[in-house]
Amino acid sequence: MSFTNYFANKVLNKLTGKENFAPFNLYIALGLTDSGEVANQYGYTRVGTPPSNWSVALDGVTKNSVQIYFPIVDGGDWGEISYFMLWDSGVYGEGNDLMHGIFAQGTIFVEDDSLLRFDIDDLVIIFD
Numbered sequence: 001m002s003f004t005n006y007f008a009n010k011v012l013n014k015l016t017g018k019e020n021f022a023p024f025n026l027y028i029a030l031g032l033t034d035s036g037e038v039a040n041q042y043g044y045t046r047v048g049t050p051p052s053n054w055s056v057a058l059d060g061v062t063k064n065s066v067q068i069y070f071p072i073v074d075g076g077d078w079g080e081i082s083y084f085m086l087w088d089s090g091v092y093g094e095g096n097d098l099m100h101g102i103f104a105q106g107t108i109f110v111e112d113d114s115l116l117r118f119d120i121d122d123l124v125i126i127f128d
Helices: 005-015
Strands: 026-031 047-049 061-063 079-081 083-087 097-102 108-110 124-126
Touching: 005 061, 026 097, 097 124
Parallel strands: none
Antiparallel strands: 026 047, 026 083, 061 124, 079 108, 083 097
């Protein structure tokens, strides 16, 4: 069963705090697989995004509306990252993985002293 665009927009707007729902932050995590978060080392941390960092859903789609930065990698590398995940907790190893997706541009290698940034509209959530 697929969501209708109407229902998908309602769910996305509630999830991102745009409609009668107690707003909460979503935390972006990076993954080596669709269920395996990057190791908690070399400065890695989930990045919080308040509701204002997401667009109002339209046609079952919402996107990040600001640039999102991860901390600079320090003392090693995070490996070959292919996935991003949205969690309801910023604490590594805690919370619920709400959804995940694969990078459209493919795998990225995140090495020491590098800065990973998502530009506006890079992270797209689609209910299909």
